[in-house]
Structures are given as C-alpha cells and as structure tokens.
Amino acid sequence: MPAKELDLVQGNLKDAGDFHYFKVNDVWIALQREHQGSLELLQKYLYLKKSGTRIGQVIGYDLVPEHELALSIHLNKDAVLQTPLAYDQAIHYLRRDPFDLNSAQKGWSLLTFENHPLGWAKLLHNRVNNYYPKEMRILASPSIALQGI
Numbered sequence: 001m002p003a004k005e006l007d008l009v010q011g012n013l014k015d016a017g018d019f020h021y022f023k024v025n026d027v028w029i030a031l032q033r034e035h036q037g038s039l040e041l042l043q044k045y046l047y048l049k050k051s052g053t054r055i056g057q058v059i060g061y062d063l064v065p066e067h068e069l070a071l072s073i074h075l076n077k078d079a080v081l082q083t084p085l086a087y088d089q090a091i092h093y094l095r096r097d098p099f100d101l102n103s104a105q106k107g108w109s110l111l112t113f114e115n116h117p118l119g120w121a122k123l124l125h126n127r128v129n130n131y132y133p134k135e136m137r138i139l140a141s142p143s144i145a146l147q148g149i
Contacts, residue, residue, distance in 0.1 A: 005058040012055060012069060014076045021055075027066065028055040030074065063108075067133050070110055070119045081109040083123070093118060093130060096137045101128050 009028045010016035019030040020039075031039060031052035039051055053074055054066040069075055083103055085093060090113040092099035103109075103123055111118045122129040 004061075008058055008061075008063040009055050011079055012063065012065065012076055013074050015074075016076075019074075022052075027057050029053065030055050065108060065120050065131075067119050067131070067136075070117045075110075075117075077110070077117075081105055081107060081123075083109040083111050083121070084115075085111055085113050085118070087113070090118060091138070093121070093132060094138045096130050096132055096134065099128065 005028070006021060009021060009030070010019075013019060013030060018033055020033050020036040021028060021030055023029070029052040039048070042048060053072050054068040056063045056065040056069060058064075083101065083105065085101075089099050089101065090111075093111055101121075101123065106123050106125060109121055109123050111121050118132070120131040122131065
C-alpha cells in the first residue's frame, strides 16, 4: 500500500488505526479490524458485493471522497471542511441544480443542513462542483412534494 495514499485516507477517519484498509477498483475501503477475519472467510465461499465503508479514490495528491464517507459514523468531521447550507441551497444541492455559495474556503467540503451531512462538493473560486450522487437526486419540486402532506 502506498503510504502517502493511506495517510490521505486515514486522515478522514476517527480512530483510523482501528481499520483494515484495502482497494477495490482504485477506491479505498475501510473495514473495522475486528471484522477482517470474517470478511476473508466469507470471501472464500461467497461473492460479496459490498463490505466496509467506501472512503474515496486518491487522484494525484487529492482524495476524491465517496458519498458513503459523508454519511458514515466513522468520518472525522474535525478533519474536513464543513459548509452549512440554508434550506434553499440544500434543496438545490440535493437536486444537483447550480446554486450560489459565498464561501472564502476552497477545496473539498462536507455540505451540511442543520448540522446533518448531505454530501460532498468541491469549492472553487468561481463555482461549486456538486458531487451528490446523480442516482439519488431529488426529481420532484419541493412545493409538489409537500402538497400531499
């Protein structure tokens, strides 16, 4: 395992030493060490579609974080930039619509609404790159969705 890549991956987790790290298709995955033996045994006999928490892919000197990491209880929130969103901004983010974000911070940010993590965005000087998964985006408009309540 490349030590520099592993350092980037471990920097985003609480109690990073408690995990076994491995890569699947260039994506780093963390699994609690206590489950490593069970995983290896199951892999001998079964096809496992998913195991552990997908952390992200290291590209160059940057970790491109996975959505799973944003929602994980293992995320070290003190180690990542967090950007709170207003309601309208959060809806635009979850719909993957463009929105304005006046932030002096740059780089990867965990976008939050009322202290709840929503997902990742890359904050650039002139725009926000939305990394919310396309298959999870909100398709209905908020006013239509609330009419049935």
